[in-house]
Amino acid sequence: MERKQLQFVAFNSFLDSGFWHKLSENKLDVYGLDESQKEIKGFYFNGDPVGMPCRMNVEFSAFDQDAKTPQRCLPMLGELHNTNTVDKFKECDKKEMISEAGKKIWDSVVSGKALDTPELLATFLLLTFADLKKYHYYYWFCFPCLCPSTDITFDQEPKKLKDRLTAEEMEQFLQAYDTFQDAHPTYQGFFVAVLSKGNIVIEDVKHMNKFENTQEVYFGFCDPSNIEDYPGWPLRNFLMLISYHWKGDLRGVNVLCLRDRSRDGTRDISHSLLLSLCVPDIKNVLECPKCVGWEKNEKQKLAPRFVNLSASMDPTRLAASAVDLNLKLMRWRLLPELDLDLISRTKCLLLGAGTLGCNVAKCLMGWGVRTITLVDNGRVSYSNPVRQPLFQFEDCVKGGKPKAEAAAEAMKKIFPGVNAKGLSLSIPMPGHAVPESAIEGVKKDVETLQDLVNSHDAVFLLLDTRESRWLPTLMAAEKQKIVICSALGFDTYLVMRHGVRSDTEGADLAPCPVTAPSPGIS
Known part of the structure; x- marks a missing residue:
């Protein structure tokens, strides 16, 4: 009579959303452009109720090698292969990947390392690509x-444990099983059990041949499958280990598929499977056997899966992440010494919100500066929007909006994560008379300007006249602030930096000589 072939229930991957957030964080702050494999962890559970799939879980703690596996869950060791582009993800040599993984398992079987560390039999690969601008993720387990x-x-028809043991003996088995598991730091997915009358023994896999002449010996594993008569995926490699090292008869290998469920608050193992199998002998096999295991997608096709988390992300956070990603790509590829955290913390004061002010403000946002204050005393006129990109036609009507306030509002519309503020303020200029009635107002403006210079790290002089640059230049020099002066002429331009400097790394900051604004350019 033809023997029935044993079939296995494949794993279904379950990825917690926290995993993707942690992967995104690591990609930005740790991995950069590094595509080398990373060690991660997963786990599976053998106590799910009937109807649940054969689950394998990966959570946010997967990247922490010291994280504890949840109670009564079995650890799985994994390798993360995260690519930098979707094309690299699609073109990745998956045959080579699974072949390399199979060789590692085979080497652990042949060397006997898997006898001491059976977790090496239950491993996984995870191939991913993370589009951090859209929060789209492609993955394949x-x-x-x-x-x-x-x-x-x-060799025989499958049986249930309740057909082999009495209720009292199953209670004895659970006591022996719990004692066995308590003796290990993590739950063991594989073990050897002797189910003789009145004497139930559970041992580590490495002691299997101690029972080669015992008829009641069973090779046990924690079975994540809930399908009757079909064991879960982890049994496949376990049978290869048994075939290579078991000195007993391979024509009647007894397997216990332990399904440790709870029913009405009570543990129930009566439905666990007992299998008697004919296992081929591989002791003389020299080459690594064929390896399978790529997961099918939702349509039961061998293809990757896709998850879109953009809807669950705050749009402001999405924008901030996209801006940061552009800058980090620049650092990874061109400027490893670029301190993006320092740039984002730098507070910039822009004196002038015209053609220069609008363009400098947008440029600073593009570089990741988060705090920008604009100062201007003018209003938006009809000639401004065509030259000054932060203004629109609507800003010009009814006398025009104050330039600084309108520019700050436009910046927030472009990027909600920026802390932009606009102030209407007159800057006193040498040689310009001040009416007696306006003296108090001028004093107040000077005090406000002084406070602004004190509270910002860099001052940009983007003003129309050289006289208006004089007072803020002196204030910034007195407070040892960085000053960047920019001016446009009809066919000329000037950009000049002055303020503090450090000639050697770690030296105290020393003021640069104050440089007078260049005459004739406005």
């Missing part, structure tokens, strides 16, 4: 398993 050259078949 692989659960590599070695395949013998001939099929594994049933």
Whole structure:
């Protein structure tokens, strides 16, 4: 009579959304352009109720190698392969990846390392691409398993544990099982059990051959499958280990598929499977057997999966992340010494909100500066929007909006994450008479300007006249602030930096000589 072939229930991957957030964070702050494999962790559970799929979970803690596996869950060791582009994700040699993973499992079987560390039999690969501008993620799981050259078949029809043990003996089994698990730092997914009358023994896999002449010996594993008569995926590599190292008869290998569920608040293992299998002998196999394991997608096709988390993300955070990503790409590729945190913390004061002011403000936002204050005493006129990109026609009507306030509002519309503020303020200029009635107002403006210079790290002089640059230049020099002066002529331009400087790394900041604004350019 033809023997029935043993089939296995494949894993279904379950990824917690926190994993993607942690991956995004690591990509931005740790990995950069590094595409080398990273060690991660997952786990599976063998106590799910009937109807649940054979689940394998990966959570936000996957990147922490010291994180504890949840209670009564079995650890899985994984490799993360995160690509920098979607094309690299699609073109990745998946056959080579699974072949390399299979060789590692085979080496652990042949060397006997898997006897001491059975977790090496339950591993996974995760190939990903993270589009951090849109929060789109592409991923593909692989659960590599070695395949013998001939099929594994049933020697007898599957049975339930309740048909082999009495209720009292099952209680004894649970006590022995819990004692066995408590002796290990993490739950063991594989073990050897002796189910003899009145004497139930559970041992580590490495002691399997101590029971080679014992008929009641069973190779046990924590079975995540809930499908009757079909064991879960982890059994595949376990059978390869048994075939290579078991000195007993391979024509009747007993397997216990432990399904440790809870029903009405009570643990129930009565539905666990007992299998008697004919396992091919691979002791003389020299080359690594074929390896399978790429997960099918929702349509049951061998293809990657896709998840879109943009809807769950705050648009402001999305914009901030996209801006940061552009800058970090620049740092990764061109300027490793670029201190983006320092740039984002720098507070910039822009004196002038005209052609120069609007363009400098947008440029600073593009460089990740988050705090920008604009000062201007003018109003938006009809000639401004065509030259000054932060203004529109609506800003010109009814006498025009104050330039600084209108520019700040436009910046927030462009990027809500910027802390932009606009102030209407007159800057006193040498040689310009001040009426007696306006003296108090001028004093107040001077005090406000002084406070602004004190509270900002860099001052940009983007004013129309050289006289208006004089007072803020003196104030910034007195407070040792960085000053950048920019001016436009009809066919000339000037950009000049003065203020503090450090000639050597770690030296105290010393003021640069105050440089008078260039005459004749406005």
